[in-house]
Amino acid sequence: MTHYDVLVVGGGTSGMMAAISAAESGAKVAVVEKNKMLGRKLLVTGNGRCNVTNNRDKEEIITHIPGNGRFLYSAFYQYDNYDIMKFFRSNGIALKEEDHGRMFPTTDKSRTIVEALKRIMEENKVEIFLNAPVDTVLYEEGKSKGVRLKDGRTLLASSIILSTGGRAMPKTGSTGDGYQWAKKAGHTLKPLYPTEVPITSDEPFIEARVLQGLALRDANLSVLNKKGKAAISHRMDMIFTHFGISGPAVLRCSMFVHQVMKRDKTDRATMMIDALPDKTINELRQEIAQLIKDAGDKSVKNSLKGMVPERYLLFGLEKLNIEDGTPLKQLTHAQIDSVIEFFKDFRFTVNGSLPIEKAFVTGGGVNTKEVNPKTLESKKMQNLYFTGEILDYNGYTGGYNITGAFITGRVAGMHAAQAALGIGQ
Template sequence: MTHYDVLVIGGGTSGMMAAISAAEHGATVGLIEKNKFVGRKLLVTGNGRCNVTNNRDKEEIIRHIPGNGRFLYSAFYQYDNYDIMNFFRSRGIALKEEDHGRMFPTTDKSRTIVNALKQIIDDLNIDLFVDAPVETVLYDEEKVTGVRLIDGREFSATSVILSTGGRAMPKTGSTGDGYKWAKKAGHTIKELYPTEVPITSQESFIEERVLQGLSLRDINLSVLNKKKKSVVTHRMDMIFTHLGISGPAVLRCSMFVLQTMKRDKTDAATMTIDSLPDMTEGELKQKMAQFKKNDGDKSIKNVLKQFGPERYILFGLERQSIDSDKAFKTLTPKEVEAIITFLKDFRFDVHGSLPIEKAFVTGGGVHTKEVNPKSLESKKKKNLYFTGEILDYNGYTGGYNITGAFITGRVAGMHAAESALALK
């Protein structure tokens, strides 16, 4: 039976980095992937352009990992996003920065990143097994001992790293296999839920597709709890869909929608759109008074079209039963108030999200209290390590999850190698 110092299950972002890290720290390494090739999910990230990390400081990045990001502090102090950038640049891959600190390869192709990682795996003589689904992970009373594949092959290992991902995007191979092997080792799995996922709504304007396909740019989108207090606000773009809402602001709010519904024990949460975040209600009121004076004879819809897409404005007027073709000066104070409320605080109910399979990221996973945050080693079984999305942490899209994956992979690989070599 072949023996490895370190065996990594899962050839995704964190698994490839874990294997590379372990090999660079002197271990003999095997990397097992059930797909026909490694980096399947990495190829589709950033719309196929691969948002490798984010150019912000540690604190800022951890703030963008709202699901348990604090667990990653000690990993970040051993390896961080700047180290990720240096890792690729030192291998001849030029990176560029885009909006919100997102870092991409200058080629705009995720294949550039996947090919680089594959090349390094090759150069380090890591044994790569593809098309090799794992049947189970083998343990004795106190430690991990190896892995058995579905085809019957067995490998023994001093350290095993579970880098199997979550349950989001199952087409890429993330089907939640690792959770059962973590459970077998005695770990608690925190309830899985979709994050970075489109939100669904049963509001009649959604079901009737009144706004389907309409985008709103640079708006404030908030989630309110049952006391109508804001839980979170994100300023980005969004789009109305045939099932609800989607787009960057919505994906970022999604986790909070599901958590709020759970906490408030309700089957709906309220969201609100402020389509003019740079203007106060008072300023808007003054503007309306000016329009009445200077543009009073123009139609209401013509005056208001500067405040957003025409479809959105007409929808708002119709909701208030205001005739958009009437002269602006005919508006009553009450109608002006209603228009301002719509532009600054349009509230509607949402009822959940698309399923976890349609999400970009999995929330929940291996309970972080049962994992050593410094080494990412299991507290339940010696020499078992966890990286990436199998762990109960989750970040926003924009290079944050991938940063967590690279960092946990790097750190787990290093510690898995060191502990295996110490036992030789």
């Protein structure tokens, strides 16, 4: 029966990095992956272009991991996003920076990254088992001992790293297998919820598809709590869909919709759109006053459609019972104020999000209080380590989750190898 120093369960982003890290630390390493290929989810990240990390400082990266990012501080001080860039560049992969600090391979292909990780594993003699779903993880006398595969084979190891991912994007193999093995080791799980996911609404205008397909560029989107205060605001693009809203600003707000609904014990949350975040209410008043002065006979529709997309304007006017053909100069002060309020503070209710299977990222997971943040070893079971999305932390899209995956993989792999080899114990 084969015995390894380190056995990694899951050949995704964090699992491959964990295997490389453990092997580079001198351990004999194997990876067991249930898919017939490694890095399934990695291939589809960044629209198939693979946003490998983000070129911002530690503090800023951690603020972009709003779900429990502070847990990653200790790991970040051992290996950070600049180390990730150095790792790829020193292995012959050229990177380039795009908007918001996002780093991509210059080839614009995820495959470049997956192939590089596979090559580095090969160079480090990591043994890989594909099509090898795990039946269970074996524990004995408070220590992890190995895994039993579904085909009956048993693989033994001194250290085991669970890199099985979450429940988002199950087509890539992320079906939450690791949670049961964490529970078997004595861990508690924080409830799972979808994050980085489109938001749903049953507002009549959504169900009637009035705005379906309409994009608002650079809008400020907020999730309000029951006191009407913004729990979070994001200024980015968004789009109306047949089920609700989507787009970058929406994905970033999605986690907070779930949190507000849970905290306020309600099945609805209110969202607010400021379609003109660069203009104050007073500036808009002055602008409209000037338009009335210059061309007050023009219709409301033709006068104001330059401010926001025409479909959005017509939707607002209909809501406010203002005929779009009315000459601008005939609007009352109250009507002008209501138009400005629609531009700056349009509120509507949402009732959740698409399910976790449609999300990019899983929120919740293994309770981080039960994991040593410095080594990523379980506090419940010796020689058991966790990396990536199985842990209860989650970040925004834009290279933040993948940064967390690479960093936790690198740090867990190093410590798992040291424990297995009795280094620094």
